[in-house]
Amino acid sequence: MVKLIIRDDDCNFFTRPEDLEHVYRSISDFPVTFAVVPEVTDVYGGCPDTMNNTIPRSVGENKELVTYLKQKLEEGKCDITLHGVYHGYKFDKDGKKIPEMIWRNNEPDLCENLGRCKKYLEETFDYPINCFVAPSNQILKEGVKAVYSNGMNYSGIIASSFNREFSLKSLVNYIKRWSIRLFLGFPYPGVMNYGTHLEVNATNRTSYDFLKKLFHYCDKHDMPLAINVHYWHMRDNEEYYKGFFDFINYALAHGAVPTRMSDCFNKYK
Template sequence: MVKLIIRDDDCNFFTRPEDLEYVYRSISDFPVTFAVVPEVTDVYGGCPDTINNTTPRPVGENKKLVTYLKQKLEEGKCDITLHGVYHGYKFDKDGKKIPEMIWRNNEPDLCENLGRCKKYLEETFDYPINCFVAPSNRILKEGVRAVYSNGMNYSGIIASSFNREFSLKSFVNYIKRWSIRLFLGFPYPGVMNYGTHLEMNATNRTSYDFLKKLFHYCDKHDMSLAINVHYWHIRDNEEHYKGFFDFIDYALAHGAVPTRMSDCFK
C-alpha cells in the first residue's frame, strides 16, 4: 500500500481559492498538502501572482483564502506546512538567484524567525504545523537545525554536499539516498529518520512513466510517495500536467491511499 501525497508549494497572500478549486477539480477529494508562505514578497521567476510585490504580505490578510483552507482542514481535505518566511531571493554578483534558506543560513535569529512563522500559521489556520518546506527545496545545516528545534520535520532530501549535521543516522541516510539515485535514477522516496526529526522528499518530476516506475518501487518496498507541484504552474500550463493527473488516477486505481504530508510523520 502506497501512501500518496501531493505537496503544492507557494500558497500565499495572492493565492485565489478559485484557482485551487480549478486546478484540482478532477481530484477534488484528494487532501492536497499546501506549503504556505507566511509573509510573501516577490517570488522572482516563480509564482507570477507575486510579481513586483516588495512589501511582505501576511497570508492571514487574505480572508477569503483563510476561510477556504480552514474549511478544507475541517473536512480533512488539505494539509498545511510552513514554506519559508518571505520566500524572497537575493542575487549574487553574477545575477544568480540565492534561495531564502541559503542566504538566511547564518542569521542569528533564524530559529526564532521560523518559530514565529510557525506560530503565525498555527494561529491563522487553527492547525498544528509539523513540517517545513524550503523555498526552491534548498537548505543548509543551520536551517535544518532551526526546523527541528521548532518541533518540525522537513520535506526535502539530503544533498551531495551533505547539508546535514553529521551522525550515524545522517550518514546511513546519505548512502541510501545516493545509492537509489545512482542505481535506479530517482530520489529516495519514503520517510528518513535523522533522530532529531523525520524527512520526506517530494519528487518534482511529473511525467506519467517516471511516476509509475516510482510508484511500483514504493509499492514493492512499502514506502510513501510524495509529488511536488505548484498550483500556479498547473493553472498556467495545464496540458503539461496531463501525465501527472493520469498518474494520480492510475495510482488510486492500484490501491494508493491519498494522504496528507503531516500524517506520514506520525
C-alpha cells in the same frame, strides 16, 4: 500500498481559492498538502501571482483564502506546512538567484524567525504545523537545525552534499538516499529518521513514465510517494496539468491511498 502525497508549494497572500478549486476539481476529496508562505514577497520567476510585490504580505490578510483552507482542514481535505518566511531571493554578482534558506543560513535569529512563522500559521489556521518546506527545496545545516528546534520535520529535495549534522543516522541516511539515486535513477522516497526529526523527499519530476516507475518501487517496498507541484504552474500549463493527473488517476486505480504529509510523518513517530 503507496501513501500518495501531493505537496503543492507557494500558497500565499495572492492565492485565489478559485484557482485551487479549479486545479483540483477532478480529485476534490484528495487531501492536498499546501506549503504556505507566511509573508510573501516577489518570488522572481516562480509564482507569477507575486510579481513586483516588494512588501511582505501576510497570508492571513487574504480572508477568503483563510476561510477556504480552514474549511478544508475541518473536513480533513488538506494539510498545511510552513514554506519559508518571505520566499524571497537574493542575487549574486552574476545575477544568479539565491534561495531564501541559503541566504538566511547564518542569520543569528533564524531559529526564532521560523518559530514566529510557525506560530503565525498555527494561529491563522488553528492547525498544528509539523513540517517545513524550504523555498526552491534548498536548505543548509543551520536551517535544518532551526527546523527541528521548532518541532518540525522536513520535506524537500535532498542535496548531494552532506549538509546535516554528523551522526550515525545521518550517515546511514546519506548512503541510503544516494545509493538509490545512483543505481535506480530516482531519489529515495522513504521517510528518513535523523533522531532529531524526520525527512521525506518530494520529487519534482512529473513525467508520467518517471512517476510510474517510482510508484511501483514505492509499492514494492511499502514507501510513501510525495510529489511536489505548484498550483499556479498547473493552472497556466494545460499539458503539464493533464500529464500529472493522468498519473494521479493511474496511482489511485492501482491502490494508492491519498495522504496528508503530516499523517505520513505521524506514522513514524
